[in-house]
Amino acid sequence: MGFTRAQVEQLLQPINTVRVLRDGKGHSHVSQQDVLAHLIRVFGFGNWDIDIVRVECVFETERVKDDKPANRWDVCYRAMARLTIRDPEGNEICHYEDGSTATAQNQTRGDGHDLAYKSAISLAKKRAAIHLGDQFGLSLYNKGQTSALVRGTYVMPEGESAGKDVQEGVERQVSLGNDEIERDLDASVPEPERPVPTVKVDPNWVANFERRIDDASADQINALRQEVLNGFKHQRLDSDTGNRLMEAIQQRQAELGGQEAA
Template identity: 30%
Template sequence: MFNDKQNQVLAYELDSSRIKSRSKGNINLSYLEAFDVLETANRIFGYGNWSYSITSLEEVSQETNPNQNIVLCYKAVIVVTVHDMQHAKQVQREDVGFGTGIAKTLADAHEGAAKEAVTDAIKRSFRSFGNQFGNSLYDKSRNQNQPQIQQPQQYSQPSQQQIQQTPSQQQHPQQSHNPYDYSSLYNLGLTILEQGQNLIVMGDDMYNKRDSIKACGFRFDTPSKTWWKPIDQQQVA
């Protein structure tokens, strides 16, 4: 279902800098923020390669607190669908989430509770894909005083205006980890990731694109079947 690079990233330990915490009663809860989970899904699975649908969304309870605010609780059931790069295969995960809306008006309470329930269900559905989506947070023996693990950084594709350099700029080669140096690889549908002190190339059909990859200074490591180069390597014009 997933390619080797996706499996490798999914297996990384959770970066402790991504973990947030909040208190609920006498309990300190650790969690990942919703935007972080969605960005991680885009980074690992790719834009357009995953989606979610709402199976059910219903009100569970309604009451008024001592401050005369309306308190609503909603339950949502969400199905997350993840496709492979060719959209030939897919895997689905389903889970339930709860949300509470507290407001002076009934409409605002409904809105807050519904949104929170859907967000909670999405996060819980992604949790089954492992550490990068917070599954390890449910293991109390892990992530305790855990050192921060450096995660691969995906470079965004530069715009056409950024790629077009002036002659004076071209006379001064930049470091190879500048994403603008790899416009030829981006145009082939490849991605550049930073992993430790190296850059690696990810994408499909890299064998037929090997000449372009070599031209950007990358070398092929046979045991890991990975195209790589040191970050501090200078580009040779």
């Protein structure tokens, strides 16, 4: 037994735009939690597996400042994941493998490994799922296209139609965690370099934002991160300031994690 007719009809649907996120550079992608939720929606609980075939550290490099170790690190990991889809009786229908690398820059040594490791695994999972078509982000590689790229198939099983789109009612996705950044999406065709616009940053806003980071609770971290991303998007922040604020947010998140563990 292969896919049901209802499953194939769902896979031929264009991706619901509420599931699509954009990163600070305007690249479209779907979040890791949305991919996992959609696998459950389409194939059910227990009818798919994601196995991490391989994960390894590519490099760790300590930064140097004034000819002395800065205790800040750049770390890169690569991962390979296998996605297996089964029918309701547990028989394998298909499996796909894909991989990715991820780099965490200017982190403490522990945070660098943690962020790069998780990012590489998350990206590998998402890339494996893209083989299932537009419902899992395939069309987004065409410059963020949300209309269907796969509009039909000659292999259509018999059976009953679902009669509805399983994406209906899904809430708009807003999360953009550090392990959800798909940096190479929309990059199949290199774009010509464009002049970088001059961004005037309000120093008072930055100082106030840094105080908010210092006082932030765990529940406020994602909202602060989204503010920085919006600042990039609307050209209120330059890359140096934005990256510095992101690093401060990550540091505060690590501090809060340590407090909870204690």
